[in-house]
Amino acid sequence: MKLRVKHLKTETGGPLVAIINEKDAEVLDLHAADRIKIFYNGQIETAVIDITESLIPKGFIGVYDEVLASLKLKNKDVVRIRLAKKPLSIDYIKKKLDGEHLTKKEIDQLVWDIVHNKLSQVELTFFVAGSYCNPNTLEETLLLTKAMVKEGDRLHIDSKIVIDKHSIGGIPGNRTTMILVPIMAAAGYVMPKTSSRAITSPAGTADTMEVLADVVFPLPKMKKIIKKAKGCIVWGGALRLAPADDKIISVEKPLMIDAESQLLASILAKKNSVSSSHVIIDIPIGPNTKITNTKKASHLKRKFLQIGTRLGMKIKVVLTDGRQPIGNGLGPALEARDVLKVLKQRPDRPLDLERKCITMAADFFKLIGRKNGRALAKQILSSGKAYEKMKEIIKLQGGNPNIKTEEIPLAPFEYDVIAQKSGRIRAIDNLLIAKLARIAGAPQTKGAGIYLYKHIGDTVRKGKRLFTVYAGSKSKIDYVKQVVDEMDIIDY
């Protein structure tokens, strides 16, 4: 059947979808969720179909950006379609749901189909659910990791030691990467760090680094930066490292579930894609983090070590205190200020953030077999070598290396939250304080967020400030006030 293209000018963000009129569907005996092959100019693409009564007229085929791009179609082009078979993966997904184990061939095909958008949202969800209910074996997880690496781009680095870190289920603040990369690079080690942007937090590492420099680079440019400075801090989302991962996360999000095997595979595949040899995994534990207790964390730790070994990586998993934000700033500009204060060794630097970074740097040195790591890390920091390295990286990434901490602009509207009584801080709710910083405008408004004056164990005096909120508009401050009144963010 021949149909004329109607471009729908939007992305599905994943599955290849085409929409046809119900009259045309009837002729070919097509049903919603069936697949068609679309032929155009010697090219073939497969798409899942939706059927409409009136959005697309008879004789037309509605296509989204992805299909248009794949076949290099233009609006009003004429294509030919016919019924296509289901992808092979459907049978493997069913196997997984039935509790059977998958072979290398099957997992490779599944990851290929995911990366090439051959599966519908419903099908992909069944795969994630199957893997959640019937956990993958160690062997399957390893195969999944390798398949994810294979289907993405890779950064080849000619060095025996390539270090990397990952923090699971971030807590607010906690900008260790931006301090660890300069320390380790200053010590002479390669650390090709790719980071994410915030999803539910006030800032991701990529958002914070963006206050100081560019973070979007193609792989060859990233490689050049690393060659010169040994380290970089870029946005991983701009690269195609283990791309199956993002598609899997998109269906996991609504239920906030993490199929353990996919968590392991996606983290380790991204590390493996940039040639990492020595990796630290930070698992913060606290009531409002992804991993809420030591038992779960220890289980996950064992898995990381097992699979890491099989991939030829040396891995250290550290269980850290995740009960409260790390550092004083929450939001890109405020967190960038924290980072610079530590690197510049200013007296008003957040010591909790510095301590965590020194401990992790010491762990890195130990992992790569270097003695007196803690002293070395302290020396690199206090001597200003880490700050000099950071300036070099900022410059290579197109930023201003000489920016002064106070020159980083904060949002113009401020609101101080005052202690209503004297006491000692018992708890800070990570989720609520992150939410409040987001309501103030972080991370979209770089200068918005929260500056926290107190941490757990600190004493407060009635009438003194607990934290200051920065927002871009008066109306946001009003909303913040309302939320502060309703929620118990800090318990004291």
Added chain:
Amino acid sequence: MKLRVKHLKTETGGPLVAIINEKDAEVLDLHAADRIKIFYNGQIETAVIDITESLIPKGFIGVYDEVLASLKLKNKDVVRIRLAKKPLSIDYIKKKLDGEHLTKKEIDQLVWDIVHNKLSQVELTFFVAGSYCNPNTLEETLLLTKAMVKEGDRLHIDSKIVIDKHSIGGIPGNRTTMILVPIMAAAGYVMPKTSSRAITSPAGTADTMEVLADVVFPLPKMKKIIKKAKGCIVWGGALRLAPADDKIISVEKPLMIDAESQLLASILAKKNSVSSSHVIIDIPIGPNTKITNTKKASHLKRKFLQIGTRLGMKIKVVLTDGRQPIGNGLGPALEARDVLKVLKQRPDRPLDLERKCITMAADFFKLIGRKNGRALAKQILSSGKAYEKMKEIIKLQGGNPNIKTEEIPLAPFEYDVIAQKSGRIRAIDNLLIAKLARIAGAPQTKGAGIYLYKHIGDTVRKGKRLFTVYAGSKSKIDYVKQVVDEMDIIDY
């Protein structure tokens, strides 16, 4: 935030979805798959959001038919939106995925959310997958059945005996309902039969009955027909009986999985919704049916009996021969001719179909405690009482009761498939022969389909016809010829 409505003029067929521009999403910190509340004219509706770069401009909200109808919106109306919480069901779906059992309250809420389109496709898929991997207990299945009944419409019938039947995973032909309803109604029993249309077969009972009469009636009209004739044969899809079912099936389809508990619940909920007290479940067993062996069938049988008892229904499950089509015709018109031939007791009637119906009628009589059921069924059929009852039903459903069998039009293009050698029929592939009848145009073209001259065990002689294909166009016949050459439909 206020947005102007842009009607997208299509149905999602399920979840309530609205699309907003990424710039507006940023302001409210909304992400794909988040939910919003839409306020209009004192009414509130919740919808899942999609985010677009360009399909919907800034300041607009794209809504599908379902949202438009729910809020009685018109194009260009202005609505207010804000972030909404996730439905409660999300937590219950997660419980199910984690292998925990659900309570009555939780199952009621889930079914309510499904029926009211509060769950996205991904969320609903997680529910189905969770129920598939971690099967429901008998208690949960019972609760699911009751919740499905509660959320749909009901047909109240003031009779102690209300009979009904259901065939699982239909085989081609097999139009027992259209013979059983007149037999049982002629015997004085109420049988308010709702049937489905074909999904993958050449005809459903509703498609076939539609050759002879109307099948789309609202519940009150259906009740009137039953009051007069004791029986009816209508399309269940036009009613709102246990409506959660169709939504669940829509996500099960791509993988062709059946979560057992949902199969049981959906069948029994539909029966319970029309007040059925005595039900026969027909499970055809064969290599190309849904239930392929006696072990699976016996397991399912036990479950039906257990849950039926708890619902206060008397149930008999019969395991029948599902190796081949029942009757000679495949396709609405050809199957309607088969039915009339049996009811009219013509010498050329399909005896396999008649035998199955008499056995099932005898089962019904036994189930309701009446003796000599087989003899009674035969007498009702041979005396012409069943045919008279069918004429009454056809007339009440707006058809021509005096239609002659040969007046039912067949599609004009014929193709005879001839035996290439002499032999005995060993097997007929249900799936392939159904596919061929659909390629010929069934069920959309009522007169299209296949007339089968032979069944398993029959002898064929070289050069004689195996079956005749009827199609609406020359090009369909050409395609049929090609498929016949490629496939081994009949083994002899």
